[in-house]
Amino acid sequence: MKSYKVLSNRQIGEATFVLRVERPSDTIKAGQCFSVGTRQLGINREYSMYSSSYEPYLEFLIRRVPDGLVSSTLSELRQGDEVEVGGPYGDFCLDSHSIGATHFVFIASGTGVAPFHSFVRTFPELSYHLYYGVRYESDLVDVGDYTSSSITLCVSRASSSPERVTHRLEKESLNPDGVYYLCGNRQMITDVVSLLRRRGIPGGRIYMETFF
Amino acid sequence: MRIAISYPPIENELGQKAMVSQNRNVQFFKKPTYLLPVIHAQAATALVENGHDVRWDDGNAQLKSFDQWFQDLVDWAPDVVVFESTTPVMKFYWRLCDKLKSCLPKSTIVMTGYHSMRQPEETIRNSAVDVVLRSSNIDFVLPRLVRFIEKNLFWRMSCDIEGLTISLGDGEVRSTGNFIQVEPLDDTPLVDRNLIQWKNYAYENGNFLQTPGTYATSVIRDCMFGKCTFCRYNGPDLSFSMMSVQRSLDEYERLIKGYGVREIFDDSGVWYRGKEAREFARGIIERGLHKSDCYFGFNTRFEYLDEDTIKLLGEANFRFVLLGFEAADDETLTRLNKGYQMEHVERCLTWLTKYGLHPHLTIMVGYYWQTQEQLDLTVETVRKLMFRGLARTLQVTICTPLDYTPYHQECTDKGVLLTDDYDDHDMSKVIVKTPIPHDEYYKAIRKIYGISVHPRFLLRQLRFLLTFRRREWQFLFVYGRRALRRVRQHVYNLTQAREQLG
Numbered sequence: 001m002k003s004y005k006v007l008s009n010r011q012i013g014e015a016t017f018v019l020r021v022e023r024p025s026d027t028i029k030a031g032q033c034f035s036v037g038t039r040q041l042g043i044n045r046e047y048s049m050y051s052s053s054y055e056p057y058l059e060f061l062i063r064r065v066p067d068g069l070v071s072s073t074l075s076e077l078r079q080g081d082e083v084e085v086g087g088p089y090g091d092f093c094l095d096s097h098s099i100g101a102t103h104f105v106f107i108a109s110g111t112g113v114a115p116f117h118s119f120v121r122t123f124p125e126l127s128y129h130l131y132y133g134v135r136y137e138s139d140l141v142d143v144g145d146y147t148s149s150s151i152t153l154c155v156s157r158a159s160s161s162p163e164r165v166t167h168r169l170e171k172e173s174l175n176p177d178g179v180y181y182l183c184g185n186r187q188m189i190t191d192v193v194s195l196l197r198r199r200g201i202p203g204g205r206i207y208m209e210t211f212f
Numbered sequence: 213m214r215i216a217i218s219y220p221p222i223e224n225e226l227g228q229k230a231m232v233s234q235n236r237n238v239q240f241f242k243k244p245t246y247l248l249p250v251i252h253a254q255a256a257t258a259l260v261e262n263g264h265d266v267r268w269d270d271g272n273a274q275l276k277s278f279d280q281w282f283q284d285l286v287d288w289a290p291d292v293v294v295f296e297s298t299t300p301v302m303k304f305y306w307r308l309c310d311k312l313k314s315c316l317p318k319s320t321i322v323m324t325g326y327h328s329m330r331q332p333e334e335t336i337r338n339s340a341v342d343v344v345l346r347s348s349n350i351d352f353v354l355p356r357l358v359r360f361i362e363k364n365l366f367w368r369m370s371c372d373i374e375g376l377t378i379s380l381g382d383g384e385v386r387s388t389g390n391f392i393q394v395e396p397l398d399d400t401p402l403v404d405r406n407l408i409q410w411k412n413y414a415y416e417n418g419n420f421l422q423t424p425g426t427y428a429t430s431v432i433r434d435c436m437f438g439k440c441t442f443c444r445y446n447g448p449d450l451s452f453s454m455m456s457v458q459r460s461l462d463e464y465e466r467l468i469k470g471y472g473v474r475e476i477f478d479d480s481g482v483w484y485r486g487k488e489a490r491e492f493a494r495g496i497i498e499r500g501l502h503k504s505d506c507y508f509g510f511n512t513r514f515e516y517l518d519e520d521t522i523k524l525l526g527e528a529n530f531r532f533v534l535l536g537f538e539a540a541d542d543e544t545l546t547r548l549n550k551g552y553q554m555e556h557v558e559r560c561l562t563w564l565t566k567y568g569l570h571p572h573l574t575i576m577v578g579y580y581w582q583t584q585e586q587l588d589l590t591v592e593t594v595r596k597l598m599f600r601g602l603a604r605t606l607q608v609t610i611c612t613p614l615d616y617t618p619y620h621q622e623c624t625d626k627g628v629l630l631t632d633d634y635d636d637h638d639m640s641k642v643i644v645k646t647p648i649p650h651d652e653y654y655k656a657i658r659k660i661y662g663i664s665v666h667p668r669f670l671l672r673q674l675r676f677l678l679t680f681r682r683r684e685w686q687f688l689f690v691y692g693r694r695a696l697r698r699v700r701q702h703v704y705n706l707t708q709a710r711e712q713l714g
Binding site for chain 2: 001035037039041042043044045046065067068069070084086087089090186189190193197202203204208210
């Protein structure tokens with residue numbers, strides 16, 4: 001863990017924000033995560049990278065959790081403040097050899113969209129479809145960064161046509177040859193894996209990153 | 213069906229018994245400690261619930277000799293026998309499976325465990341094993357497999373349950389594809405304590421401050437961090453899952469009120485943190501379980517628990533907290549993906565001891581890059597932490613590349629692994645090329661263990677003991693005796709045992 005400067009803190013909706021910090025010099029792959037905390041707290045939490053792997057900064061998409069000490073503290077950071085960052089960790093990444101030859105299906109709930117945003121920004125030639133589920137429309141983040149034909153939005157508490165991402169997937173005809181990446185809360189992951197299994201998608205083509 | 217979940221007593225040439233230990237790897241000890249294999253116990257419970265006749269067959273915990281254990285198993289003639297593999301005893305298991313198959317040709321032998329799940333064909337090729345489970349979710353997969361075998365005569369060809377490698381005979385195998393692990397832990401049964409004869413595990417366990425103790429049904433499957441390079445709970449085939457707080461609280465209440473346990477340890481790789489940890493502690497207090505003379509313990513990481521949460525855990529009667537302190541130098545911590553900082557280590561330990569918890573450090577030495585300077589820094593840091601009373605007990609192990617972990621892969625890629633003999637992976641010696649002689653790591657281990665009998669540390673412990681209520685002296689004496697025995701065994705393994713085994 002080392003200290004880095006906060007470059008900006010962009011508030012999105014009531015509880016979500018994008019924290020941009022100085023980039024560590026390490027080689028970083030899209031989809032990896034970092035431990036993030038502050039010196040005062042003495043504790044940290046893991047967050048997936050939201051920015052691309054080549055940008056000169058790191059971004060994290062974070063939801064302020066009620067009763068959550070780290071997310072609340074990070075939400076209050078401003079430009080010039082210091083933040084402790086450790087990593088990168090993990091291998092929730094794309095196989096660079098399969099880009100161009102594979103169709104990827106990304107399924108996200110809430111801030112679980114972060115690694116997919118990182119993928120899409122890093123690999124502009126990516127063939128993908130993103131199913132992006134949130135509770136409220138105000139929780140949707142940077143929807144314009146995705147090709148409009150490659151994204152399906154599901155708002156579970158929308159004023160009109162509310163829909164959970166899992167329910168939407170039930171109605172879709174899923175690409176049997178696609179490679180599926182899931183990121184988000186445990187319940188969504190469990191439900192979607194179960195659905196994919198029922199649809200005959202083999203376990204070897206399902207990758208997941210579960211939030212806790 | 214008749215199903216045996218079996219753990220054979222395994223002895224080495226020195227009469228030491230193989231005990232499943234850290235990371236579910238085996239170490240040999242003269243005086244055993246009995247760790248409940250929680251996931252297999254849940255699998256046994258699930259099979260009973262499905263109407264099967266299940267034999268919980270832990271030859272070690274049941275104090276059987278190998279011959280007695282083997283004969284009893286053969287006499288029982290199960291339809292299915294389930295073993296748990298681990299690297300240092302893999303060859304033993306292969307021979308055992310052959311011997312068992314010759315006595316019980318109709319029985320199906322199922323191999324589970326972190327070694328065979330990563331190299332299933334090897335086990336099928338080298339033994340009479342029928343199926344290898346490539347999942348750590350034994351409690352989910354085994355009942356499905358047994359159900360399928362029961363209903364399908366030609367199950368070897370038709371079984372489509374993911375994550376199995378099946379022997380077709382003559383060295384031919386059939387794979388049912390990768391298993392994707394995401395199972396809701398609330399759907400697997402809590403351990404049936406009577407089935408597994410819980411008292412066999414209630415006394416001889418170094419993690420218990422008082423007895424009878426027991427392991428809770430783990431609230432986290434594998435690890436919520438899951439990125440430490442040396443650890444088994446790391447890999448694309450593993451993904452953590454979590455049990456609900458209320459369900460775990462219900463089990464604690466049942467264990468205390470129904471079984472009279474006085475210590476409950478949750479051996480999840482990393483226990484709850486944040487709001488779940490606080491909710492759990494509040495739940496213990498609301499149910500009055502903090503006044504039941506039962507201590508609670510768990511594994512955690514540095515920089516995971518804040519002061520308020522620790523305070524609450526202290527109020528809820530949590531005591532034993534096991535923390536991995538793998539090294540004190542930044543390079544090692546970075547290479548292991550540990551990423552904690554000494555400043556926060558000290559702060560975390562200060563909070564833990566301030567609120568009456570009992571930090572136990574698990575230290576490792578012998579990384580292939582570890583210099584004398586790095587080693588000395590670890591020893592010196594541990595000495596300071598212990599002398600300042602920030603940690604109460606410790607254990608030191610040699611970092612053994614556990615097969616197919618990123619650290620193991622790294623050792624293989626760099627050509628620093630000195631042996632490919634599985635027997636050498638029992639954590640009794642350094643098995644990688646290092647920049648300094650191996651003896652330096654053994655010396656460091658002796659120095660670290662020496663801290664726990666240093667007069668300055670003993671004085672500190674005595675002052676700590678004086679803060680306790682009188683009736684707790686007895687358990688601390690018993691615990692201290694067990695801790696010293698563990699120190700003696702580790703030191704023996706690193707000196708006389710190595711010399712005798714050559």
